[in-house]
Amino acid sequence: MKYYRYLDLDYQSVVKKVYSYLEEYFDRDSFFVPLPTEDILSKFPEIQKSLDPLNLHVSECAIIVYNNSWHNFIHIDDPTDSSRINFPVLNCEKSKTNFYKLKDGKTTRTDAEGELSNVLYALPEDCDLVDSFCLNKAAVLRTNVLHNVVCDPEIKYRISLTLKCKENIDYLLE
Numbered sequence: 001m002k003y004y005r006y007l008d009l010d011y012q013s014v015v016k017k018v019y020s021y022l023e024e025y026f027d028r029d030s031f032f033v034p035l036p037t038e039d040i041l042s043k044f045p046e047i048q049k050s051l052d053p054l055n056l057h058v059s060e061c062a063i064i065v066y067n068n069s070w071h072n073f074i075h076i077d078d079p080t081d082s083s084r085i086n087f088p089v090l091n092c093e094k095s096k097t098n099f100y101k102l103k104d105g106k107t108t109r110t111d112a113e114g115e116l117s118n119v120l121y122a123l124p125e126d127c128d129l130v131d132s133f134c135l136n137k138a139a140v141l142r143t144n145v146l147h148n149v150v151c152d153p154e155i156k157y158r159i160s161l162t163l164k165c166k167e168n169i170d171y172l173l174e
């Protein structure tokens with residue numbers, strides 16, 4: 001089982017085209033910002049076209065907005081959503097995505113009342129680092145395992161475009 005895999009997709013021309021459209025969402029409070037998928041796919045057919053070599057079809061687009069103040073906690077985004085395709089948009093080359101395994105006897109936690117909402121998370125001391133990569137090109141990554149993103153302290157935002165597909169894409173990580 002792989003935690004991530006780089007994909008040989010033409011993400012650069014996609015990002016160039018959609019950048020100014022995405023920009024108005026950079027400042028949102030949430031770190032997972034769903035985009036109006038139908039609208040963005042019709043305005044920018046390049047997004048779907050970029051996945052044509054893999055025969056995959058986009059069902060949802062969102063951006064992930066990270067900064068170091070509170071998004072570097074170790075978490076699982078959504079246990080029902082096992083993997084996603086991410087394109088680097090801004091400052092991703094100055095970040096690292098780390099994957100973790102719980103140490104024996106340790107468990108994930110929820111914080112329904114607090115700022116982490118329903119996201120499952122784990123304490124750093126309960127985890128072992130198992131893999132790590134830099135999203136400096138298109139990649140598929142596992143989102144139903146514990147992970148975090150750590151950014152260089154000087155950057156304000158780290159933005160990635162995340163694509164959910166109609167098809168199950170877990171085979172890309174086998």
Ligand SMILES: [Fe+2]
Nearest residue numbers: 075076077147
């Ligand atoms: Fe995440």
